[in-house]
Amino acid sequence: MFKPYKTEPFFDEMLDSNGLPREHYEAFHQMLQQFSDEELKEKHETAQLSFLRQGITFTVYSDNVGIERTMPFDFIPVIIPPKEWSKIEQGMIQRTEALNQFLEDIYGDQQILQEGIIPRELVEQNPYYYHHQVKGIDIPLKNHIFLAGIDLIRDESGEYHVLEDNLRNPSGISYVFQNRYVMRQVYPEFFNKHSIHSLEHQLSYLHEAVLSHAPNTMKKGTEPTAVLLTPGMFNSAYYDHVFLAQQMNLQLVEGRDLEVRDHVVYMKTIKGLTRVDIIYRRIDDDFLDPKAFREDSTLGVPGLLQAYRRGNVAILNGIGNGVADDKAMYAYVPDMIRYYLKEEPIIPNVTTYRLQDPEQRKWVLERLDQLVVKNVGASGGYDMLIGPHASAEEIEIFRKKIISEPHQYIAQPTIKLSRAPAFQDNRFYPCHVDLRVYVMRGKETHVLPGGLSRVALKDGSLVVNSSQGGGGKDTWVIRSGGSDA
Structure with missing residues (x-):
């Protein structure tokens, strides 16, 4: 079934350069060989129908029109052996701890800026994400990052690199659980025989992390009330919001369901007002409070910032986190790890060129056909140049953009992203993949085993974002011992 399949010149997750399965894929590969063409087609259709029946969708916006689609899904998993996963886990804990210390520092004493480790203008003149309004706030656990989504890629040698940090409202965690649910239907025989890390208790860890951020002003011994604040059903990640609220038993609310009285947040209910202590928000900073940020916002809650400043409510993730996951700031995360933790990064960055620097800009402009250029304020694969393609x-359009606004762009080498087999249109073919790893931080830090493997399902494409034609795969982390839970 893999005869026309070529691995070179890329690192393939399943097959080595000789076309043989890697050790941790052997059992799965052997099982796959036993299925007929008809059975494979049936498994593919079972997976797609399951998503459709459950209403698992996302919204693509084009020409100001929202089109709702089911998430494209591929039933060949990405499998990670125990030793590899252990390194990823340690690397993610290290990285998010350094990023959190950075956020606590720049909204506090700003030691890292005073010592010149990071240019001051990169923080204080950041037009998007640094919010002076939250400087000096004492937040629960001194924790700005309750949930991080860190995107990893592998290069042609199989080495992991961090591609991007998502510290504001990382989405997609619901798909991790739904992917697993679908895969248990597709491969019941495999889950019964093999030792794969379960996702069963992971949402309990997430719920514990939410509740551990109870405000310091709460009376001891009382249970905090937490809600999930959504922009509403027209948001592209609304399915994610509904799923998480249901699974964590949180009330799903919109801005109009909350009000602030005497700097305390309340939820409107049929029994009257109920005090809210913790808000897991899925609304961007700018729209949270029309009195403090965008005056035209109808999504937020007037007076919310003052309630936050006075310590009467916790907001997760913290306001102003965007300054730490800005694409220009990304280049300095290894320096943060060395500065705050006195350690070398466990998982390195992709080499990044800052185009404000005249020498780096000149070098990049001469090689635009070889590089990837990204807008530091964009996401989802938008306003991005993949030079070789x-x-x-x-290329000329991007040359003008960079010359006009060099601070707005970064450049990176075109990495030969690892690939994995996908089964679409009744055939196997290699597709580029990346992995979003979710880190849950409360009193303790916990890394979700696996994460969201995203796959560029268009033949030859490098873009894994669902809004650009990408899809998802289940991610299996093999246990070092014991049986599947």
């Missing part, structure tokens, strides 16, 4: 006209 771009036309001469597209």
Whole structure:
């Protein structure tokens, strides 16, 4: 079934350069060989129908029109052996701890800026994400990052690199659980025989992390009331919001369901007002409070910032986190790890060129056809140039953009992203993949085993974002011993 399949010149997750399965894939590969073409087609259709029946969708916005789609899914998992996973786990804990200390520092004494480790203008003149309004606030656990989504890629040698940090409202965690649910239907025989880390208790860890951020002003011995604040059903990640609220038994609310009285947040209920202590928000900073940020916001809660400043409510993730996951700041995360933790990064960055620097800009402008260029304020694969795949006209457009606004862009080498087999259109073919790892931080830090493997399902594409034609795969972390839970 893999005869026309080529691995070179990329690192393939399942097969080595000789086309043989890697050790941790052997059992799965052997099982796959036993299925007929008809059975494979049936398994593919079972997976797609399961998503459709459960209403698992996301919204793509084009020309100001929202089109709702089911998440494309591929039933060939990404499998990670125990030793590899242990390194990822340690690397994610290290990275999020350094990023959290950075946020606590820059909204406090700003030692890292005073010592010149990070340029001051990169923080204080950041037009998007640094919010002076929250400087000096004492927040529960001194924890700005309750949930992080760190995107990893592998290069042609199989080495992991961090591609991006998501510290504001990382989405997609619901798909991790739904992918697993679907895969248990597709491969019941495999889960019964093999030792794969379960996701069963992971949402309990997330719920514990939410509740551990009870405000310091709460009376001891009382249970905090937590809600999930959503922009509403027209948001592209609304399914994610509904799923998490249901699974964690949190009330799903919109801005109009909350009000602030005497700097305390209340939820409107049929029995009257109920005090709210913790808000897991899925609304961007700018829309949280029309009195403090965008005046035209109808999504937020007037007076919320003052309640936050006075310590009467916890907001997760913290306001102003975007300054730490800005694409320009990304280049300095290894320096943060060395500065705050006195350690070397366990998982390195991708080499990144800052285009404000005249020498780096000159070097990049001479090599645009070889590099990837990203807008530091964009996400989801938008306003991005993939040089080797771009036309001469597209390259010239980006050349003008960089010359006009160099602070707005970074550049990176075009990494030969690892690939994994996908089964679509009744055939196997290699597709580029990345992995979003979720880190849950409360009194303790916990890394969700596996994460969301995203796959560029368009043949030859490098873009894994669902909004650009990408899909998802289940991610299996093999246990070092014992049986599957």
